[in-house]
Amino acid sequence: MTRTNSNSEKTTDVVLIGAGIMSATLGMLLKKLQPDITIEIFERLDVAAAESSDAWNNAGTGHSAFCELNYTPQMPDGSVETKKAVAIAESFEVSKQFWSFLIEEKLITDPDTFIKSIPHISFVWGDENVNFLRQRYDKLSSCHLFKGMTYSEDPAVLKGWMPLVMDQRAADEKVAATRMMLGTDVNFGALTRMMFNYLQQDDRVTMHFNHEVKKLKKKNGLWEIKVKDDNSGNKRIVKAKFVFIGAGGGSLPLLEKSDIPEGKGFGGFPVSGQWLKCINPEVIERHDAKVYGKASVGAPPMSVPHLDTRMIDGKKALLFGPYAGFSTRFLKHGSLLDLPLSIKVNNIRPMISAGLDNLPLTKYLINQVRQSPDDRMEALREYLPTAKIEDWELETAGQRVQVIKKDEKHGGILEFGTEVVTAADGSIAALLGASPGASTAVSIMITLLERCFGDELKTADWQTKLKQMIPSYGHTLATDEELLNEIRSNTTSVLKLKS
Template identity: 50%
Template sequence: MSNIVVVNNKQHHLVKIESSVDVLLVGAGIMSTTFAMFLTILEPTWKIHIYERLDEPARESSNVWNNAGTGHAAFCELNYTQYNYKDCSVDISKAVAVNEAFEMSRQFWAYLVQTKALNNPSSFINNVPHMSFVWGEENVSFLKKRFQALQSSILFSGMMYSEDFQQIHKWVPLIINGRNVSQKIAVTRMEMGTDINFGALTQQLLSELKKSLNFKLYLQHDVYRIKHSFDKTWDIHIIDRCHSQKKCVRSNYVFIGAGGKSISLLQSSGVPEVRGYAGFPVGGQFLVTRNKKIVAQHLAKVYGKAPVNAPPMSVPHIDTRILDGNKILLFGPFATFSSKFLKYGSWLDLFHSLNKHNLIPIFQAGIDNFDLLRYLISQLIMSDMQRIDALREYYPEVNSSDWTLVKAGQRVQIIKRNNEERGILQFGTEVISSNDGTLSALLGASPGASTVVSIILELLRTMFNSKINSDSWKNIIIDMIPSYTRKLDGNIALLNKIRRYTCNVLELNYMEATDSKNMGKNGY
């Protein structure tokens, strides 16, 4: 039997502690490895552990096949700009915020390349133009208004707009060849868009982290429970699958970056902040071609409009991907459903996450999103030919024999109570933290990986508030992220300085931003 200690008139069972650390991170994906890199730079003497349930890091959402690899900068994603039907205006605030966040990520990666922590930038980031593509009078009108609205921000300087078939053909011939010339179409194009291999980036980060004597990565170690200890630290209960044994590690701080499993682990901690939260799992599939003749006709990430009542992550797009130096084309996603919260998870994940606190919010969200459920059902019963027909809208001359269907990763969307205490389905990412800030978890999905540095800075402010405001930490962070504490939007001198620096170091094409009054000249 375990020993018992009484603290504040409560009995606490003492468990055998295998080791103690300063910070423990769950999941070896882009989030945890980036967080570990930040902490190693800021506090080199801290003991930091990452525990990963699989036999390799970055096999879930960070894996190159489990995401679209788009450096989400809001250049092409139409769901980041909301259209107001009442006054026919376009709200670009989210697009600006996402772009600012992505610029922070690029600065951090550039810093790591300069300090030799990362090498060969083209192994994880490459220029691929970002484009939006629509057809039909109503959609063309929206895209034009979106383009015009974005001109008010210098972050989108250099964006081009066209409705001309010949011009669009020069950019993306695959989309135009075989298309009816009477069809009303429009595109926007941003040359400085990127394709990112987050799996390769994660692997490089881990290679550098392993050089530190205070860092340890444990693979095939499954965290199954997190509990507050009597001394206000955290006891992390782990199954060591290599040796088929259980162990417990004590940590002062815990970050759960375990993708879809984060919500279950957060629930196991017992923190009241997670009450009412639930997860809604959605998977995806993509059509892929490696045919070099087809791939040669398309160098872009082309995003369209999501179908009515479809979730934002279902936005159809035909993308150039660069994997280990080789180009392929990918089209999708096509939604799938599974009760798994992870691609390599359990069919019982969804059911294990249900409790008395989140059943009502789930039920309410289901009622309010019945059209979404109907959309998902329609996706699940799609035939192979129907998927090819969807691709044909973007690639008129498609031949089904050139394309194969691949399974992508699982995403768990957030269900939570709103201000009216009603359950809602929320897209995007959210950080949930304990009241004392010693435990945090990241829930949700896109734009996640692309805005990783912005998310880590939020975690630092929550978990280490006194330190992040200290001169020592602040000066180091400014070295890593020169625009830290400053906004790029509206500061053209700073924006150009930062982009010139990151593009030079990351070996990307640089585009000088111009005054917003002249930006329209870059367009149509």
């Protein structure tokens, strides 16, 4: 049980900072691996999953690399690199296994509330892009993780796949698309809240909303976390054996406050976003797919344009975007001082170097901010030629903070993935970065367990439990087609997906 000391300090096994998908996933894993573990969760807002994990804020749902072209970059020699796509596809299979376990054990409710089948389509136009997509298809379709992917350059076939996208498109335009019927749409906000609802049923788990972590300090073998109750203004100290910083864009400032050597030199580059949200039910009903295209030159990978069918709050929605922008906030509900206050002596050189190396990105973001409604509609009509401005309205999306890290050659480089930073003693870990993020949360948290709970993970008890939750644990699905087929058959059934 969590103990209250005479000086009003609490001591607990684990503190989770941020009530998003990452903290929820880690909390569930730890609770099933060690039921008597005590956990304190601190969230600065008044509800779970209100930042990056929320459906409106999440830049992509169900990332499995089936359609996201930024995960298969074209190399200087013209070849297509698929290593990252294969890794992400495998990680998503791991996530589905864990979610299936939660359903089978009745720890969360009906899968229809958070995951649904939806075709994943990559769509391009122009000779150069068509050649790229054909190469991508040839390479990916040889891997069993992408079995079932189909490719076509026939406008009639593509019209059957995505009527709105092909409606009134020029007959002589060179187009191509791939489709994966195994694609899904995942509402990570709904999933996160279900996991926290389960965790709160245990009296050894306590959630604190409207609580902000102000300081972190390692003392006498424990982390002392100073937290402020934003409702009452009261401050107190919580002591913990292990701390996870899963606060989305807010993770970097907290990592800096921890003062661990491993956190030195990291910086953050915030990117904001907006959606065009369809408000015409007839248009929404005519589209049933996630259609991803190629990013503009200079655009960050998270800004890959897509015409995206989603289920949000039980209703079918249609979004286009995201349109990128720049803000000095690290969180949607953050402060304009977040970026300047994150600049320290140990990271100023990497941040300046990364900034100089990414001037086209800065120019791109400035141009995005200056876009007019007509500019946004012009971008939409590349994917939906018949789009009418009165059918769409602008919706603010979430903030993403891209990782800047030290680099011997360049001084600093801008990363577009996720980065788990852990102390040498495994007592604290922070997750930085963005895409693919939520979709690979389970794999990311298993990596964290291996780094921070290595001794426990070696025990027969934890090994057995982890394999019950994730049957493929210890195996590589990218090289074991028989195991993949067996696991996919089970997760498809449990999660009520289309085969």
